[in-house]
Amino acid sequence: MxxxxxxxxxxxxxxxxxxxxxxxxxxxxxxxxxxxxxxxxxxxxxxxxxxxxxxxxxxxxxxxxxxxxxxxxxxxxxxxxxxxxxxxxxxxxxxxxxxxxxxxxxxxxxxxxxxxxxxxxxxxxxxxxxxxxxxxxxxxxxxxxxxxxxxxxxxxxxxxxxxxxxxxxxxxxxxxxxxxxxxxxxxxxxxxxxxxxxxxxxxxxxxxxxxxxxxxxxxxxxxxxxxxxxxxxxxxxxxxxxxxxxxxxxxxxxxxxxxxxxxxxxxxxxxxxxxxxxxxxxxxxxxxxxxxxxxxxxxxxxxxxxxxxxxxxxxxxxxxxxxxxxxxxxxxxxxxxxxxDMMKIKGINVFPSQIEYVLMKIPGVAEHYEIIVERDILDKIKVRVELTPKTFSDSMAELENLKRTIEKELYTTLQINVAVELVAPNTIPRSIGKAKRVIDMRKEG
Ligand SMILES: [Zn+2]
CATH class of the missing domain: 3.40.50.12780 (ANL, N-terminal domain)
Incomplete structure (x- = not known):
């Protein structure tokens, strides 16, 4: 059909x-x-x-x-x-x-x-x-x-x-x-x-x-x-x-x-x-x-x-x-x-789609993620990445390796350092309409 x-x-x-x-x-x-x-x-x-x-x-x-x-x-x-x-x-x-x-x-x-x-x-x-x-x-x-x-x-x-x-x-x-x-x-x-x-x-x-x-x-x-x-x-x-x-x-x-x-x-x-x-x-x-x-x-x-x-x-x-x-x-x-939608992080242009592109090609990463942008003195960007249940059961050493791989891949694509936090399955809030992928704390307060 x-x-x-x-x-x-x-x-x-x-x-x-x-x-x-x-x-x-x-x-x-x-x-x-x-x-x-x-x-x-x-x-x-x-x-x-x-x-x-x-x-x-x-x-x-x-x-x-x-x-x-x-x-x-x-x-x-x-x-x-x-x-x-x-x-x-x-x-x-x-x-x-x-x-x-x-x-x-x-x-x-x-x-x-x-x-x-x-x-x-x-x-x-x-x-x-x-x-x-x-x-x-x-x-x-x-x-x-x-x-x-x-x-x-x-x-x-x-x-x-x-x-x-x-x-x-x-x-x-x-x-x-x-x-x-x-x-x-x-x-x-x-x-x-x-x-x-x-x-x-x-x-x-x-x-x-x-x-x-x-x-x-x-x-x-x-x-x-x-x-x-x-x-x-x-x-x-x-x-x-x-x-x-x-x-x-x-x-x-x-x-x-x-x-x-x-x-x-x-x-x-x-x-x-x-x-x-x-x-x-x-x-x-x-x-x-x-x-x-x-x-x-x-x-x-x-x-x-x-x-x-x-x-x-x-x-x-x-x-x-x-x-x-x-x-x-x-x-x-x-x-x-x-x-x-373009975010300017430390003077570099970043699109959320670039981050999704990197995350989705890494095995073990689920379809759910969240991008958090904060300002300390400088802008900081963090990505919370949800793992599949199978990957989440891997050893601490394997998870640490995975985190480093994702950080490296993100750096290669974006040319800025992104902190990656791996989270358990079902941690990221699910969207039942349009997903809100980016939380920009800089715009608040
Ligand atoms: Zn066609």
């Missing part, structure tokens, strides 16, 4: 790039016109920069337009960037900001039906989900876009969706068995926890039918993928499991902006709806395909809150080569972190 290439919208998904770019150019002009005529913020920005939608002749002209940042949404809280009156808005979502007011987005019926649900349906099919599948949706329902986004995508393709939402670990595991769930949609950290509990409870493998996980809403590494695939393959009926990356953010639409196919070599961005670029975080200049940069999207078909060149702050690179699955839509590499 999960190793067959299927398409939801084959003609669009495999469209020759020249044709796709023509479509993007036409739609970007429409977007710029919508923003210019309907959103005061953009009218002002375009006027300041002395540009109008008439200046768009080729896709290269996109670069002349201003970058939109999260602060623009906050400054126009709650509905200032909406391009449609409330009588045309059918849904409002919001994402919690770390400080103050949330970021608010509004959808017209077109945005929900023809953009979000459509790209979410494509994403699920791309991941190997199909009708007949029973999808246990453990993304949170509510103002957060994860739950409802996945939900309507499942219904669109004709899969049976269980609107389970996050948390409720025991009930999740009961439904895996009783409802025969074949697909899990969740954050990778919650998925890791669920796999661990299934194993602990020694549940009959024949009862666990899960063949695919569509995991997102937090960054995760290739090594984490291997761990998750092994963990579920060890407890399910077939001994095989695909962990597939889904990407999105509420400002653009929610989940389904891009998704990996079953070849797992980058996420296909649905380019007929989202025009993608990467830019240098410092200069704002475009970076070349293959070069890392901040991922930027223009929502070329959206009506409710159309955004021109919105920077996600997520760091990745773009690959325009045709994929083995036959899709022509550009792929982005796994997100390695957010430019604003």
């Amino acid at each position: 999960s190793d067959q290439v299927r398409y939801w919208a084959k003609e669009i998904e495999t469209m020759p790039r020249a044709q796709l770019q023509d479509l993007q150019l036409r739609r970007f002009k429409e977007l710029a016109t919508r923003c210019y005529t309907k959103v005061r913020h953009y009218k002002q920005k375009f006027t300041d920069m002395k540009i109008t939608p008439d200046d768009i002749k080729t896709l290269d002209d996109v670069k002349k337009f201003p970058i939109t940042v999260k602060a623009d949404l906050r400054d126009n809280y709650p509905f200032g960037l909406f391009a449609e009156p409330m009588e045309n808005i059918v849904r409002i979502h919001a994402s919690s900001g770390t400080t103050g007011k949330p970021t608010v987005v509004g959808y017209t019926k077109h945005d929900v039906d023809d953009v979000w649900t459509e790209t979410m349906a494509r994403s699920l099919v791309c991941a190997g989900v199909w009708r007949g599948d029973v999808v246990q949706n453990a993304y949170g329902y509510g103002l957060f876009t994860g739950g409802l986004g996945a939900h309507f995508g499942c219904e669109r393709i004709g899969a049976a969706v269980i609107p389970m939402s996050g948390g409720n670990t025991e009930r999740q595991i009961m439904l895996f068995q009783d409802f025969g769930s074949t697909v899990l949609t969740a954050t990778p950290s919650f998925a890791a926890y669920l796999a661990e509990i299934i194993k602990q409870q020694k549940i009959d493998r024949k009862l666990i039918k899960l063949h695919t996980g569509v995991f997102g809403a937090e960054f995760w590494t290739e090594k984490m993928r291997e761990k998750l695939e092994t963990a579920f393959a060890e407890v399910n009926a077939t001994g095989k499991f695909n962990a597939i990356d889904i990407y999105g953010l509420s400002e653009i639409e929610g989940p389904g902006v891009s998704n990996e196919c079953i070849f797992k070599k980058g996420n296909h961005i649905w380019e007929d709806h989202f025009l993608a670029e990467t830019i240098d975080p410092k200069t704002g200049e475009p970076t070349a395909p293959g070069e890392p940069g901040e991922l930027v999207f223009s929502t070329i078909t959206k009506e409710g809150i159309p955004l021109v060149r919105y920077t996600t702050k997520d760091i990745t690179s773009l690959n325009y080569e045709k994929c083995d699955c036959g899709r022509t839509h550009v792929r982005h590499a796994k997100i390695t972190g957010r430019s604003d």
Whole structure:
């Protein structure tokens, strides 16, 4: 079921790039016109920069337009960037900001039906989900876009969706068995926890039918993928499991902006709806395909809150080569972190994903870890690393060796000293939603 290439919208998904770019150019002009005529913020920005939608002749002209940042949404809280009156808005979502007011987005019926649900349906099919599948949706329902986004995508393709939402670990595991769930949609950290509990409870493998996980809403590494695939393959009926990356953010639409196919070599961005670029975080200049940069999207078909060149702050690179699955839509590499998640430790830039990358390749290390940053006189960084039960039973000398190995590997990758604390299985708090991996004590007090 999960190793067959299927398409939801084959003609669009495999469209020759020249044709796709023509479509993007036409739609970007429409977007710029919508923003210019309907959103005061953009009218002002375009006027300041002395540009109008008439200046768009080729896709290269996109670069002349201003970058939109999260602060623009906050400054126009709650509905200032909406391009449609409330009588045309059918849904409002919001994402919690770390400080103050949330970021608010509004959808017209077109945005929900023809953009979000459509790209979410494509994403699920791309991941190997199909009708007949029973999808246990453990993304949170509510103002957060994860739950409802996945939900309507499942219904669109004709899969049976269980609107389970996050948390409720025991009930999740009961439904895996009783409802025969074949697909899990969740954050990778919650998925890791669920796999661990299934194993602990020694549940009959024949009862666990899960063949695919569509995991997102937090960054995760290739090594984490291997761990998750092994963990579920060890407890399910077939001994095989695909962990597939889904990407999105509420400002653009929610989940389904891009998704990996079953070849797992980058996420296909649905380019007929989202025009993608990467830019240098410092200069704002475009970076070349293959070069890392901040991922930027223009929502070329959206009506409710159309955004021109919105920077996600997520760091990745773009690959325009045709994929083995036959899709022509550009792929982005796994997100390695957010430019604003970057920690500066003793003047050196450190991304949490670099630490995960090191930890996950060391045998005996569990999927659970915590990064603690403190300031004494200088910044200090400590990583609490949970061990698998088997490794934890090793002798003191072996554990001391393991600790030194991890410290050495971290130094090689980061070029700073990281203190490693090995902790017993089940010590690190489990995430039932988005994992909080970094505790930065410097920001408190
Ligand atoms: Zn592909």
